[in-house]
């Protein structure tokens with residue numbers, strides 16, 4: 533069965549252009565013209581991925597992202613017309629997996645969607661019992677659940693994957709490019725700000741229990757030995 537992509541875009545020419553490329557790549561495409569329709573279709577059609585424009589006529593893309601994220605782990609790729617880092621970063625902070633700035637190359641959009649979907653189905657294939665502990669922190673790949681001293685912490689999908697990757701390589705420094713490739717699936721050097729924003733979110737959510745250390749100018753690592761719980 534073809535994977536289903538929900539494209540949320542009020543500009544008709546962009547929506548049909550994106551839709552054409554996605555159909556050529558053998559995806560099933562649903563289109564929503566505004567935020568209300570997006571929320572409705574995200575719920576009713578259970579898409580495998582959402583392409584979400586930031587600027588919509590009714591509810592803005594960030595709020596749509598936040599609402600979808602409150603009850604679903606579906607991958608979300610944000611489109612932003614403004615080449616403005618603040619918007620992109622806010623998009624990632626509300627739980628988007630990735631973003632593209634308009635005007636974008638449709639081939640790049642398709643490549644990113646493929647990579648996000650490959651990653652998200654890869655994550656589901658992790659063995660049910662796979663879990664790691666570090667100090668007070670426990671991360672469970674089967675349940676996609678993170679707890680600190682037994683209390684559950686809600687992480688966005690990419691925050692979860694990033695934490696998993698770093699814990700899985702504890703004691704080793706992973707560069708931003710390596711993390712982009714392993715977590716986001718880019719095989720070219722992408723925008724490494726994405727990694728920094730996600731690490732910042734992990735620190736905000738996990739507080740003092742966040743094990744991720746910055747290795748200046750290089751990347752990030754999790755120390756080999758967990759602090760005594």
Ligand code: CA
Pocket residue numbers: 541542543585586587588
């Ligand atoms: Ca728009």
